[in-house]
Amino acid sequence: MTAMLEIRDLHTKIGDTAILDGLSLTVNSGEVHAIMGPNGSGKSTLAQVIAGHESHLVTAGSVTFFGRNLLELAPEERAREGIFLGFQYPVEIPGVNNAYLLKAAVNAKRRHNGQPEIDAFEFLKLAREKMKLLDMDPGFLNRAVNEGFSGGEKKRNEILQMAMLEPRLAILDETDSGLDIDALKAVAKGINALRSPERAIVLVTHYQRLLHYIEPDQVHVLSKGRIVHSGDKSLALELEKRGYDWVREVANA
Amino acid sequence: MNTAVIRQDLLADVVGRLPDNGLRALRERALTEFAKQGLPGTTEEDWRYTSLQSAVELSNAWLASQPDLVLPHEPRKEHLPTQASETAIDAHWLRFLNGRLLGGALPDLESIRIGREPADGRGLVTDDGLSNLNAALLHDAIHIVVPAGATLSRPIGLVLANDASGNTSVAMSRIVFEVGAGAKLEIIENHLSLSAAASFASVVIELRLARGAQVRYLRLQECGEAQILTGRLQIAVGQDALLRYTSIDLGGALVRNDVAADLTAAGSDVIANGLYLATGSQHIDNHIRIDHRVGPARSRAAFRGILHGRSRCVFNSKAIVHKGADGTDAGQSNHNLLLSDKAEIDTKPELEIYADDVKCAHGATVGQLDESALFYLRSRGIDADAASRMLTRAFAASVLGELAVAVAAEYVAGRIDQRLDLVVSDKP
Numbered sequence: 001m002t003a004m005l006e007i008r009d010l011h012t013k014i015g016d017t018a019i020l021d022g023l024s025l026t027v028n029s030g031e032v033h034a035i036m037g038p039n040g041s042g043k044s045t046l047a048q049v050i051a052g053h054e055s056h057l058v059t060a061g062s063v064t065f066f067g068r069n070l071l072e073l074a075p076e077e078r079a080r081e082g083i084f085l086g087f088q089y090p091v092e093i094p095g096v097n098n099a100y101l102l103k104a105a106v107n108a109k110r111r112h113n114g115q116p117e118i119d120a121f122e123f124l125k126l127a128r129e130k131m132k133l134l135d136m137d138p139g140f141l142n143r144a145v146n147e148g149f150s151g152g153e154k155k156r157n158e159i160l161q162m163a164m165l166e167p168r169l170a171i172l173d174e175t176d177s178g179l180d181i182d183a184l185k186a187v188a189k190g191i192n193a194l195r196s197p198e199r200a201i202v203l204v205t206h207y208q209r210l211l212h213y214i215e216p217d218q219v220h221v222l223s224k225g226r227i228v229h230s231g232d233k234s235l236a237l238e239l240e241k242r243g244y245d246w247v248r249e250v251a252n253a
Numbered sequence: 254m255n256t257a258v259i260r261q262d263l264l265a266d267v268v269g270r271l272p273d274n275g276l277r278a279l280r281e282r283a284l285t286e287f288a289k290q291g292l293p294g295t296t297e298e299d300w301r302y303t304s305l306q307s308a309v310e311l312s313n314a315w316l317a318s319q320p321d322l323v324l325p326h327e328p329r330k331e332h333l334p335t336q337a338s339e340t341a342i343d344a345h346w347l348r349f350l351n352g353r354l355l356g357g358a359l360p361d362l363e364s365i366r367i368g369r370e371p372a373d374g375r376g377l378v379t380d381d382g383l384s385n386l387n388a389a390l391l392h393d394a395i396h397i398v399v400p401a402g403a404t405l406s407r408p409i410g411l412v413l414a415n416d417a418s419g420n421t422s423v424a425m426s427r428i429v430f431e432v433g434a435g436a437k438l439e440i441i442e443n444h445l446s447l448s449a450a451a452s453f454a455s456v457v458i459e460l461r462l463a464r465g466a467q468v469r470y471l472r473l474q475e476c477g478e479a480q481i482l483t484g485r486l487q488i489a490v491g492q493d494a495l496l497r498y499t500s501i502d503l504g505g506a507l508v509r510n511d512v513a514a515d516l517t518a519a520g521s522d523v524i525a526n527g528l529y530l531a532t533g534s535q536h537i538d539n540h541i542r543i544d545h546r547v548g549p550a551r552s553r554a555a556f557r558g559i560l561h562g563r564s565r566c567v568f569n570s571k572a573i574v575h576k577g578a579d580g581t582d583a584g585q586s587n588h589n590l591l592l593s594d595k596a597e598i599d600t601k602p603e604l605e606i607y608a609d610d611v612k613c614a615h616g617a618t619v620g621q622l623d624e625s626a627l628f629y630l631r632s633r634g635i636d637a638d639a640a641s642r643m644l645t646r647a648f649a650a651s652v653l654g655e656l657a658v659a660v661a662a663e664y665v666a667g668r669i670d671q672r673l674d675l676v677v678s679d680k681p
Contacts, residue, residue, distance in 0.1 A: 051632050079634035091629040095647025101633065104643075108634035144647075161633065 002067045004029050004200050005050070005169055010061035011225075012049055019045045019056070021225030027169070030197040034211055034236060035204045037222030038244040043204045044088055046222070047173040051085035052078050065169070079105075080112035082168030086158040086175050088204075093145040098157070101145050102127060102164055109165060130163040133193055135186045152183030159190040170194065171202045176210035188213030208240040221247045257309045258291050259386065263316035268389050271322050275369070276391050283388035290382035302567045302599045303509055303538040305383075308481045311453045312386075315423045336412050338443045338473065341664040344410035350447075351415055351424035352454070353392045364403045368396040383483055387425045387455040394427045401433030401463065408439035408469075408658055415445070415480060417452035424452065429459040432466040434491075439469045439658050444484075446477030446504070453481040460486065462494035464518070469497045471658040473665060476505040478533070485511045490550075492518035497657040500527035500556075501665060502537045503672045509538045516543065516550045519580075527556040528652040530669070531564035531596070532676045541570035541585075548608065549580025557652055558589040559645060560596035561676045571603040572613065579610040587617040590648050592641075592677065642677050649673065 005027040012020040019042050027033055037043050049056050050063065052075035063070045070078060093101075107117045118126070128138055134156045146154050155175055162170050172191065176184055191201065191214055203210060211219075211233065219235040220227045221244075229235065229247055239247065268284050271277075292309060293300040332350055339346045345362040348355045354369075361367075379385065397409070415424055432438055442458065462468055476482055482505050490496060502508055514523050529537045543552045554570040572583035585602035602615040622644050630640035649669055656662050 053628055074637070075628060075631040076634050076636045076640075079632055085632050087629065087632075091623075091626050093626050093629070093644070093647060095650035096630075096643055101630070101635075101643075104635055104639070105633035108636070112634070165633070 003027065003064075004066060006062075006064045008062045010049070010063060011059045012045060013057045013059055014045070014055055018059075019225055020049065022061070023222075023226050025220065025227060027200045027202060029168075029200055031218065032195065032201045032203065032214065032216045034216040034219045035202060035222055036206070036208070036219060036236065036239060039206065041222040042225040043206075043222055044173055045225075047085055047171045047202075047204050050078075050171055051075060051083060076108070079165075080109050084162050084165055084167035084170045086155075086162060086170065086172035088174040088177065090146045090149075090154040090158055092147045092149075094147045096145045098143055098145050099123075099127065099141040102141075102161060105161065106164055127160075127164065130160055133163070134160055134190045135182075136160060151178035152180060155179060155183065155187055156190070159187050163190060163194060166194070168198065169200050169202070171204065173204045174206065175203070176205055176207065184210065185213065208236045211236045223248055257306060257313070259287075259309055260313050260316060261288055263313065264389065267316050267320065267322065271390070271392065274392065276394055279394075280389050280391065283385040287382055287385040287389055290380070290385060292382050292386065299540060299569070302565070303507070303536065305483075307507060308453045308483070311451055311481065312423050315453075333412070333414055333447075336414070336443070336445060338441070338664060339410065339412060342408070342410060342441065342661045344408040344439075344441055344660070345405070346410040346412055347395075348412045349393075349414065349426055352426040354395055362409065363405055364400055365405070365409075366398040366400075368398070369393065381485070383455065384457050384485055387427060387457045390423065390425045391427055392425070394429070396429045396431070398431045399433055399436045399438050402435045403433065404437040405439065408441050408660060410441040410443065413442065413444050413454070413456055414447050415452050415454045415476070416447040417450035417479075418448045422450065422452040424454045426454070426456045427458070428456075429461070430468075431461050432463060432468055434463040435465040436463070437467045439660070440471070441658055441661055442470070442472045444472075444474040444476050444482060444505075446480045449477055449479060451479040451481070451506070454483075456482070456484045458484070458486045460488040460496075462488065462490050462496065464492045465494060466491065467495040469657045470499070471656065471661055471665070472498075472500040472510070473661070473668070474500070474502045474505060474508060474510075475668060476508070478504070478506060480505045481507045483509045483511075486513070488512070488514040488523075490514055490516045490518075490521040490523060493520035494518075495521070496523045496525075498523070498525040499652065499655070499657040500525070500539065501652070501669070502527070502529040502531070502539070503668060505535060505537065507536045509540070511540045511542075513542045514544070514552065516545050516552065517547060519547050519549055521550045523552040525552075525554045526652055526655055526657075528649055528669070529556070529558045529566055530649075530672050530676050531558070531566050532561040532679045533564060534562065535564045536566070537564070538567035539569070540567075543570075543572045543583065545572065545574045545578040545581040545583060545608075548578040548611075549582070550578070551582040552584075554585045554602070556587050557648065558587070558598060559592065559648060559673070559676060560589065560598060561592040561679050563593070563595045565597045566599075568598070568600040568617075569603070570601075571605065574604070574606045574608045574611050574613065576607040578608045581608060581611040581613070583611070583613045585615040588648075589617075589619045590645065591619060591621055592645070638677075642673065645673055645677055646670065
């Protein structure tokens with residue numbers, strides 16, 4: 001069976017600084033992975049490289065998505081193939097309406113898949129349904145993308161976009177950071193609703209907190225640009241107790 | 254520095270041959286003044302970045318061509334096809350072709366009076382050479398009086414069209430609005446070119462706002478690629494009067510727009526915003542001057558520009574807070590989006606403050622499309638070109654959101670979109 005996402009010996013640079021240093025990871029359909037690690041370990045870089053951010057230079061290694069070389073695709077092509085990045089810091093875009101972006105994104109994917117564009121009625125119905133799941137006020141549709149949103153609202157908006165786009169692979173970069181407990185629960189509910197045998201979710205997180213609500217199949221610890229330890233959900237609890245220094249010691253041993 | 258000047262002998266000859274229309278005495282006075290002033294050159298601070306050289310050359314060629322100045326009959330409405338703006342925006346449209354009001358008899362529009370002769374002529378001859386050249390070559394001077402307390406149900410729309418086929422490559426227009434106390438009025442000034450040939454049009458508009466008058470004013474410039482256009486809007490703002498002004502520049506080869514507001518009494522409130530889109534070798538210059546003579550009063554000037562190709566734009570806005578104008582609240586801003594490294598913007602929001610108790614702020618920015626926003630949109634499946642267009646539109650949207658004449662919003666939005674598609678797809 002071809003893996004959904006297969007990363008082999010990935011090395012990247014930003015400017016002259018090496019970030020990822022021989023990272024390998026396999027993600028299959030239906031799985032939920034958690035990528036944990038201290039600040040600066042390369043977690044966000046990994047998320048951005050998969051989504052196609054152009055500031056990262058891949059110097060060695062490969063990334064394939066269902067056997068296809070992902071690195072030769074533009075960010076928009078990756079999105080249409082079914083990769084979704086939930087941003088750690090969702091960008092505020094004054095003047096671009098939230099509903100307009102959502103609809104344009106849904107239609108870009110539909111066109112790519114040879115499907116007819118979504119009509120206005122169907123779109124609104126779908127958006128309202130998903131917003132209800134996330135405890136979002138439908139008024140958010142008419143606001144500019146993330147403009148003036150609170151931290152929690154921005155993260156819910158990311159999950160709304162994910163729910164509308166129904167990606168095959170969702171990479172959620174620190175989606176739990178800056179959330180109060182209610183927002184965290186709403187976001188987790190939205191993510192759990194998307195768990196399915198056809199979909200994989202990669203949770204990039206610094207803390208174990210989110211994993212109380214979303215149970216991962218595998219937990220990986222990233223340090224200095226490579227995965228130094230992998231395990232099941234109990235690894236996250238271990239980390240919570242013993243801190244990242246413990247992993248570094250294990251890795252160096 | 255201007256190397257060419259308007260040839261005074263040719264100008265005097267043409268001025269002498271113009272039909273009277275009750276304007277002869279004024280033209281002669283303007284001609285005498287113009288002889289002393291000439292057109293402003295680039296050695297003058299206000300004209301540093303904008304040369305009228307091409308206007309001078311075009312004018313001299315036109316003056317020397319022995320232009321046929323007396324049309325055989327009153328130009329009729331049929332001489333100008335109905336323009337898109339007239340169809341799209343519900344307004345009382347007055348149509349000007351090459352500076353002449355079409356339609357023969359002057360229409361009665363609700364309660365307002367439209368006259369051909371200036372009631373007094375004050376202001377017609379000024380210390381500004383460009384305005385005097387305009388006055389010296391006038392065919393028509395239109396005077397529109399809105400009585401005190403009147404409220405018009407629809408805006409007054411001015412189609413100012415230029416047709417440079419034939420010999421009419423220089424055209425002057427002048428309109429005075431006298432808005433009575435407490436009257437409410439919306440005005441749309443729509444500039445168009447009917448032919449692709451080069452032409453020079455000069456438009457001088459005066460707006461006098463009596464106490465408590467409220468005017469919402471839209472200038473929409475959609476000229477052709479070879480049009481030279483200079484415009485001057487001179488506004489006298491009375492006590493407690495309100496002005497909302499929006500300027501949209503979409504076309505033209507060389508465009509200079511001067512807006513001067515004189516706040517002469519307390520309680521006045523002037524908010525001006527604008528958008529200029531330029532590509533190719535377009536040159537668009539907006540100059541705003543606001544004189545705060547008495548306080549308290551408020552003024553704002555907030556313009557945005559989108560530049561591509563080798564276009565060059567100029568923004569200068571100056572609020573002068575005169576001695577004693579305490580309680581003044583003045584603000585100016587100018588934000589520019591440069592889509593090409595060959596485009597150039599010269600921006601200068603200025604404040605000159607001679608009063609003590611004032612609140613003033615100014616600022617300008619010049620930048621490119623936000624890379625992080627572009628990546629965000631692309632990561633949602635939007636292709637790079639569409640994402641650029643989306644962000645460019647978004648940049649323009651704040652001006653549209655505060656358009657002075659709301660009834661024109663849909664038409665203006667459509668025209669901006671069309672123009673943006675062209676500008677964004679242009680090559681640097």
